[in-house]
Amino acid sequence: MSKTKSLYDVLGVASSATDEQLRASYRKLARKFHPDVNPGDEKAEERFKEIASAYEVLSSKDKRKAYDEFGEESLRGGFDPQQARAYDQWKERREQGGRPFESEYINLEDLFGGNMGGRAYVSARGADIYAVAELDLAQVAHGAEVSVNTPGSSKPTRVRIPQGADTGSTIRLKGMGGPGVGKGPNGDLLIETRVRPHPLVTRDGLDLTLRVPITLSEAINGASIEVPTFDGSVKVSVPKGSQNGVKLRLRGRGLKRKDKQGDFYVELDVRMPDKSSPEFEESLRASDALYSHPIRSEVQL
Numbered sequence: 001m002s003k004t005k006s007l008y009d010v011l012g013v014a015s016s017a018t019d020e021q022l023r024a025s026y027r028k029l030a031r032k033f034h035p036d037v038n039p040g041d042e043k044a045e046e047r048f049k050e051i052a053s054a055y056e057v058l059s060s061k062d063k064r065k066a067y068d069e070f071g072e073e074s075l076r077g078g079f080d081p082q083q084a085r086a087y088d089q090w091k092e093r094r095e096q097g098g099r100p101f102e103s104e105y106i107n108l109e110d111l112f113g114g115n116m117g118g119r120a121y122v123s124a125r126g127a128d129i130y131a132v133a134e135l136d137l138a139q140v141a142h143g144a145e146v147s148v149n150t151p152g153s154s155k156p157t158r159v160r161i162p163q164g165a166d167t168g169s170t171i172r173l174k175g176m177g178g179p180g181v182g183k184g185p186n187g188d189l190l191i192e193t194r195v196r197p198h199p200l201v202t203r204d205g206l207d208l209t210l211r212v213p214i215t216l217s218e219a220i221n222g223a224s225i226e227v228p229t230f231d232g233s234v235k236v237s238v239p240k241g242s243q244n245g246v247k248l249r250l251r252g253r254g255l256k257r258k259d260k261q262g263d264f265y266v267e268l269d270v271r272m273p274d275k276s277s278p279e280f281e282e283s284l285r286a287s288d289a290l291y292s293h294p295i296r297s298e299v300q301l
Contacts, residue, residue, distance in 0.1 A: 130192070142163065
């Protein structure tokens with residue numbers, strides 16, 4: 001996308017152009033600079049891409065409206081007009097010396113560096129800045145360093161989220177918030193953590209539970225199996241005759257918070273084979289005689 005031209009300039013139309021005028025100009029320029037018409041011409045190809053990108057934005061009612069209001073900023077991935085509008089209002093109130101909004105949240109840059117993912121949201125209440133950091137359970141297990149771009153700061157503030165953080169945990173950094181009204185001192189930066197659910201691991205405080213499939217043979221005869229944890233794989237002994245749903249405890253393998261350490265539970269999920277044979281089916285029928293009592297006798301409503 002051109003850094004000097006507006007999208008309207010790219011298409012050669014005024015900012016007041018109608019949809020029909022935009023479409024007509026796009027078609028004319030697209031035919032002129034299409035790669036099939038200009039084989040081997042890299043400049044024409046780049047121009048064609050620029051034209052297509054400009055039309056993709058301006059032909060959409062919502063995207064055009066955001067572009068008209070926020071310009072190039074609206075073209076960034078993940079841009080939220082509502083959040084940007086709230087931030088502009090927050091700055092205007094701050095510059096005028098008024099009371100900041102109590103509940104508006106401003107969507108910031110990506111919160112995590114490297115290959116971590118997440119978003120930060122801040123709100124201003126007085127001179128304090130409130131941020132919400134979203135974490136994966138793996139990040140909670142190891143702790144994570146985040147970078148928060150707060151309003152009015154030229155450099156991002158790097159914050160270490162300790163191990164074992166939970167949804168609702170809060171970190172307060174004195175004097176790292178926004179400037180006070182008039183000549184008041186800076187407020188604090190408060191970061192509240194929210195932990196996203198893990199698709200396989202459930203959490204109860206500092207304890208973790210992972211449901212692990214085992215075969216019928218492993219359940220009946222016992223086995224030594226590899227189980228993944230956030231600190232690497234461990235060998236777990238499955239006792240003979242293990243029932244479905246039995247939990248095996250790995251002491252001290254859960255989440256850590258300061259001097260406390262949770263446990264990691266392996267919940268056995270006994271799986272039937274996905275293939276069968278007459279011999280196997282017959283052996284299962286013969287196993288009915290091995291139950292010492294009717295297995296559903298305790299089921300009473």
